Amino acid sequence: MATAYDNLPMDDEEFDESQVDFTDLEDQYQVRLDEGLDAFVVIDGLPQVPEDSKAKLVKFVLRKLNSVGKVKEDGVHMPVGDDGKTEGYAFVEYNAPSEAVAAVKQLHLTPLDKKHTMQVNKLTDIDRYGKEGRVDEEYHEPHIEPFQEKEHLRSWLGDSEGRDQMVMFRGEKVGVFWNNKEDAPEPVVDRENWTESFVQWSPLGTYLTSMHAQGVQLWGGKAWSRQKRFAHPGVNLVDFSPHEKYLTTWSHRPLQVDENHPVPSLSIEDDGKNYIIWDIATGKPLRSFTTLDMPTSTDAEGNPVKKKMQWPTFKWSSDDKYVARMTPGQSISVYELPRMNLLDKSSIKIEGVVDFEWAPATPKRDGIKTYEQLFCYWTPELGSNPAKVGLMTVPTKEVVRTRNLFNVSDAKLHWQSEAAYVCVKVDRHSKSKKSLATNLEIFRVREKGVPVEVVDSLKDTVINFAWEPKGNRFVLITAGEIPAGAAVPPKTAVHFFAPEKLKGGAPGNFRHVQTVDKKNSNGIYWSPKGRFVVVATLQSSQSTDLDFWDLSFDQPKDEAQKGDKELNANLKLMASGDHYGITDVEWDPSGRYVATVASAFRHHMENGYHMYDFKGTLLREEHIDHFKQLIWRPRPATLLSKEEQAEIRKNLRNYSKVFDEQDQAKKNTANKAVIEERQRLLGEWLEFRKSMRQMLEEEDAVIELNNGKILRDEDGEVEEIEEIVEEIIEESEEVIQ
Amino acid sequence: MRPILLSGHERALTQVKYNPDGDIIFSVSKDHVVCAWFSHNGERLGTYHGHQGALWTVDVDPTSTLLATGGADNTMRLWEVKTGKLLKTWDFPTSIKRVEFSADGRQLLGVTEKRSGHLGTIVVYEIDPDPEAKQSDEHILRIVCEDSKPTVAGFSYLAHYIIAGHEDGSVSQFDAKNGELLYNTQVHETDMLITDLQWSQDRTYFITASKDKTAKISAADSLEVLKTYVTDTPLNSAAITPVKDFVILGGGQAAMDVTTTSARQGKFEARFYHKIFCEEIGRVRGHFGPLNYVAVHPQGLGYCSGGEDGYVRVHHFDKGYFDFLYEVEREKAQELANL
Structure with missing residues (x-):
């Protein structure tokens, strides 16, 4: 086929290329030529030694340098100054440019001794950045941006009606709304494509987090302006520290940061990392980590078991002072904030560790005056050693309590919200490993010596467990054995536990209050203020019921339960609801409302939400196609003292009167x-x-005026004929004597 | 009152109609048979046999003497109501999706399907109301819709206009004398099929139902949308109730999707909305397939619905239905009574 270029005009013969000034293009598209210097690094910060000790120093430095690559023979050139001493720097040539890069990455800022720290840079970099003219000879005062007042980030708390906010993500739109009970939520802000995958509140409700391919953004203030940006390309998950000081981002893809892929605020040291821990106030990364390679275990048939990633991987202590990550089966690394240095420069070796959990509040152990944070961990049976649950205190890294357990299949750690108890739910198998049962080992953290109470009355496996927030009661759900090949999941039973009332009001031993069986329930949702709990059946095709329980129901005295010891609970099922396709249950932070969500993340049937009040009255239901998320905006802890709160509770009647009037007027x-x-x-x-x-x-x-009926002449004089039809069904004759 | 279940059809119902006196219900289904029923007790009065394919549509003239039907056998037929005699058959190249008499019963229109090179058309025939008379073979009007095929059509008051609903969600107004397109407006969402068009009793306004999950009332002369009723399911039919200011909407998930989801997803309910305030006031359950058509008793005493499930359900309204009034309506009625 003839090309179409044949008949192109050829009249540019006289055109002289040399006439054109290409310097601007050359500057712009300057290609960094391989000058053969890529394998060179420059080392700074070396001690200055007399010439005769130079060989010794070279040997010393070489030992370090060879740890990352092979230095060429005679590859170290250390200039000697006029005074016969070395100048404190050296040129080093590696065998390959990649080794030079590795040296810069790993050896830069390595301390040599107390006085000297080695600085390793690529020769080409020094050439490029340190070239004459690139660095200004004169010192310029850095320009400090004038102070700009930021928006009040907590203005939503000042709502005169004390309403709560929620974020709703539906279709491509993300909006923040005031909850208006049965009325339509009042929009605060509503934006298209605000996030690319999901939204999340920070733990105190200050920021709304949006996820993007380039990273994470935080929004807040009255105008919902962007507060911070954290560039982490390909970010998948994000986690906040409890006091919103720090942020962890994670991507399944290792970061790629190099000269060709610059990422704002990240440096070449972050290349290949998966996790970044950020300081929220400055927006700067503190430290980055790679995902640990999980040892791939195999199941009974030899198939590799895909381990579910634990999220959050980096767990925060309750006061943002420490963050810890577990290397499964080996150790727990605790880092100190804000420097992110490893506590005591070493990980805590705990052989076999499977899981650990920080105390969600600063513990107040009996007789302990010094500052401490606690975490709880467990290790399975190793050889002839029993399984162990331990409590470790930080920063002293002392084990304050351990407990040995036998025949353990699995364990889960549940802290009570004030760190007064930690319940270890232990799934135990029988000797034959055929049947499972669950024990609860409850550590009473605040009591002297941390006594452990065991609840072993449960015959079935516990599939869910939840402490009452700020309380000492708990609810758990057990499920029977699953018959092999059964299509229907087994029936579940909901158990309520409460401590006995002792003299002086101290909580006694935990006792079983009531069991409700033949349920399908699998989710337990306590009101954030305690007392009320919703037990729900989620993500089941069989049933979608919701039960609203009150654990401190006021009952007339004569009906009160009579037992040998009174329990600190009075159970009452207040209401039951049903929400088809329910996937999530969300209590509002004040414990007044419960939103149940059928999210399009899980399925596409009747997406939307229901709004209940705490006692289970359905206030509102709304179906929204592609409804994805509804999350209440969390509130920070109240500023009122205990006494002030008690005062309000005492005068509740007066306060509620005002609000009732407002509601009525509205x-x-x-x-x-x-x-x-x-x-x-x-x-x-x-x-x-x-x-x-x-x-x-x-x-x-x-016709139209007569409602579509055609008036007929005979219509005027209608003759009504009444027909009477008599039908003789049976006739019989009886002779009466 | 308990609904009466008419279980005479073997396949999905496509249209049900009351005669103007409201004592007879005509129903057509995909099983080729036209049935006539007594509305007060659900007894079957008779059937009309002859069609060779699924039936799509039926209408009865204002005097209850003639019955028109149309179906997938590409014929439109005229029957004598009383005897079941087939009076006339008109043949077409494609199936007939909708038939309707004018208010005086002297004109009959038919909507033909667009298929295999034939465009969708609206044809109008002159009708002699005498069952003994010979009906004309030739249409007096033929409107060809080139842009989007018509799915439903009807005569306005005094047969001034022919109003048609289209596949693309638009509504057209034609001059019923010469077939000229006077006006076309996008009433429903673009490319959302209009499934039904029913008239108010005086034919000055009409309601359209659409797959876009809404029903709308528009004025016949200006085509201005007066009311919109928003639901959560695709609609197949909408009717305006006389006496009370309500509308009845029927629909549900498309029949082809029903098996893939749970029954409660289907939303096979007749929904009552207040005609003026556009608020939902009630629902009637019972069908286990989508409602293909709802028809209201001409005197407003009841309604019936034909479903994909093959049943016709006939409902008679109770006292509570007639007593129900919004406070605003009650005040207005009081006000008018005092004048």
Whole structure:
């Protein structure tokens, strides 16, 4: 095939390329030529030694340098100054440029002794950045941006009606709304494509987090402006420290940061990392980590078991002072904030460790005056050693309590929200490994010597467990054995536990209160203020029920349970609900409302939400196609003291009166608006009908005016014929004697 | 009152109609048979046999003497109501999706399907109301819709206009004398099929139902949308109730999708909305397939619905239905009574 270029005009023969000034393009597209210097590094910060000790120093430095690559023979050139001493720097040539890069990455800022720290840079970099003219000879005062007032990040707490906010993610839109009980939520802000995958609140509700391919953004303030940006290309998950000081981002893809892929605020040291821990206030990364290679275990048939990643991987202590990561089966590394240095420069070796959990509040152990944080961990049976649960205190790294356990299949650690108890849910198998049962080992952290109470009355396996927030009661769900090949999941039973009431009000031993069996429930959702709990069936095709329980129901005295020891609970099922397709249950932070969500993340049937009040009255239901998330905005801890709170509780009646009046007034104005609107609609309609009627009359439309019936002549004099039909069904004759 | 279940059809219902007196219900289904029923007790009065394919549509003239039907056998037929005699058959190249008499019963329109090179058309025939008379073979009007095929159509008051609903969600107004397109407006969402068009009793306004999950009332002369009823399911039918200011909407998930999801997803309910305030006031369950058509008793005494499940359900309204009034309506009625 002939090319079409044949008939291109050839009139640019006289064109002289040398006439054109290409310098601007050359500058712009300057290609960094391989000058053969890529294998060179420059070392700074070496001690200055007399010439005769130079060989010794070279040997010493070489030992370090050869740890990352092979230095060429005679590859170290250390210049000697006029005074016969070395100048404190050296040029080193590696065998390959990649080794030089590795040297820069790993050896830069390595301490040699107390006084000297080695600085390793690529020769080409020094050439490039340190070239004459690139660095200004004169010192310039850095320009400090004038102070700009930031928005008040907690203004939403000042709502005069004390309402709570929630974020809703539906379709491509993300909006923040005020909860208005049964009325439609009032929009605060609503934006298209605010996030690319999901949204998340920070733990105190200050920031709304949006996820993007380039990284994470935080939003807040009255105008919902962007507060911070954290560039982490390909980020998948994000986690905040409890006090919103720090942020962890994670991507399954290792970071790629080099000259060709610069990422703002990240340096070449972060290349290949998966986790970044950020300081939220400055927006700067503190330290980055790679994902640990999990030893791939195999199941009974020899297939590799895909381990689920634990998230959060980096767990924060309750006061943001420490963050820890576990190397499964080996150790726990605790880092100190804000420097992110390893506590005591070494990981805590705990052979076999499977899981650990920080105390969610600063523990107040009996007789301990010094500062401490606690975490709880467990190790499985190793050889002839029993399984162990331990409590370790940080920063002293002392084990304050351990407990040996036998026949352990699995264990889960559940802290009570004030760190007063930690319950270890231990799944135990029988000797034959055929049947499973669950024990609860409850550590009473605040009591002297941390006594452990065992609840072993459960015959089945516990599939879910939850402490009452700020309380000492708990709810758990057990499931029977699953018969092999059964399509229907086994029935579950919901158990309520409470401590005995001792003299003086101290909580005694935990006792079983009540069991509700033949349920399908699998989720336990305590009100954040305690007392009320929702037990729900989620992600089941069989049932979707919700039970609202009150654990401190006020009962008339004569009906109160009579037992040898009174329990600190009085159980009452307040209401039951049903929400088809429910996937999530969300209590609002004040414990007044419960939102249940059918999320499009899980399925596409009847997506939307239901709004209940705490006692299970359905206030509102809304179906929204592609409804994905509803999350309440968390509130920071109250600033009121215990006494002030008690005072309010005492005068609750007076306060509620004010709010009731407000509600009533609001309802009245709303009703009035609705009535006015209806009056208008009705008026307009009647007007329309009147004009139509008039038009028909003018057009003499007889049939239409008679509602579509044709008037027939005989219609005037209708004759009504009444027919009486008598039917003789049976006739019999009886002779009466 | 308990609904009466008419279980005479073997396949999905496609249309049900009351005669103007409201004592007879005509129903057509995909099983080729037209049935007539007594509305007060659900007894079957008779059947009309002859069609060779699924039936899509039926209409009865204002005097209850003539019955028109149309179906997938590419014929439109005229029957004598009383005897079941086939009076006339009109043949077409494609199936008939909708038939409707004008208010005076002297004109009959048919909507033909667009298929195999034939465009969708609306044809109009002159009808002699005498069952003994010979009906004309030739249409008096033929409207060809080149842009988007018509799915439903009807005569406005005094047969001034022919209003048609289209596959693309638009509504057209034609001059019923010469077939000229006067106006076309996008009433429903673009490319959302209009599934039904029913008239108010005086034919000055009409309601359209669409797959876009809404029903809308528009004025016949201006085509201005007066009311919109928003639901959460695709709609197949919408009817305006006389006496009370309500509308009844029927629909549900498309029949082909039903097996893939749970029954409660289907939303096979008749929904009552207030005509003026556009608020939902009630639902009637019972069908286990989508509702293909809802028809209201001409005197507003009840309604019936035909479902994909093959049943017709006939409901008679109770006292509570007639007593129900919004406070605003009650006040207005009081006001008018005092004048």
